[in-house]
Amino acid sequence: MIQRLGTIASMAMTAAFVAATAATASAQAPAAAAPAPCGPGVAGKNIAPDSRCFELRTYTVRPEGPGSIDLLHSRFREHTNRLFRKHGMEIIGFWQPLERPDTLIYILAYKDRAARDAAWKGFQSDPEWAKVRKEMQVGTRVESEFMNAVDYGPIK
Numbered sequence: 001m002i003q004r005l006g007t008i009a010s011m012a013m014t015a016a017f018v019a020a021t022a023a024t025a026s027a028q029a030p031a032a033a034a035p036a037p038c039g040p041g042v043a044g045k046n047i048a049p050d051s052r053c054f055e056l057r058t059y060t061v062r063p064e065g066p067g068s069i070d071l072l073h074s075r076f077r078e079h080t081n082r083l084f085r086k087h088g089m090e091i092i093g094f095w096q097p098l099e100r101p102d103t104l105i106y107i108l109a110y111k112d113r114a115a116r117d118a119a120w121k122g123f124q125s126d127p128e129w130a131k132v133r134k135e136m137q138v139g140t141r142v143e144s145e146f147m148n149a150v151d152y153g154p155i156k
Contacts (some may be wrong), residue, residue: 038146039112048156051149053110054092058143061102067138069102075136076104083129084108087122088115092155113146 038053061069076094084091092107110116123129149156 035113035117036146037113038116038148039110041112042148044148046150046152048149048151048153051156052090053112053116054147054149055108055110055116056145056147057106057108059104059140060100060143062139062141063102065139067136069104071136072104072138072140075132075138076106079128079132079136083123083126083132087119087126089119089123116146 038055040050040052042051043049059072061067061072081091088110090109092109094104094106097103097105108116110119
């Protein structure tokens with residue numbers, strides 16, 4: 001009986017320690033930061049002050065699906081590009097990595113970060129996009145990176 005009480009007490013102390021550690025970690029977790037600025041006026045060494053905001057997006061098709069890289073290309077070719085333009089997104093280019101055939105990379109440009117956020121909000125809420133996304137489902141992992149042009153580059 002005493003041994004059982006010792007085990008129960010030990011389990012209770014372990015649970016209390018775990019709970020306290022979790023509470024401390026969540027209290028120390030940083031609040032969600034505002035998105036970093038992107039576009040004209042961003043100061044920094046080598047950054048063009050008149051740069052637009054560029055977004056590099058990488059889509060990797062998940063092997064378990066649904067869909068395929070070919071379906072993803074068709075979706076962009078037949079629908080997404082037109083909807084991007086409709087919502088003020090400038091398409092800089094698309095690339096198919098030769099050694100990663102399940103991946104599509106593209107770059108979009110916007111006046112600044114606020115224009116980017118507004119364009120994506122409009123795009124995501126567009127009824128035509130909702131229909132296309134449902135009809136042409138492709139399981140992807142998406143990575144997004146924001147960039148400013150350098151002061152010596154040809155594209156601003």
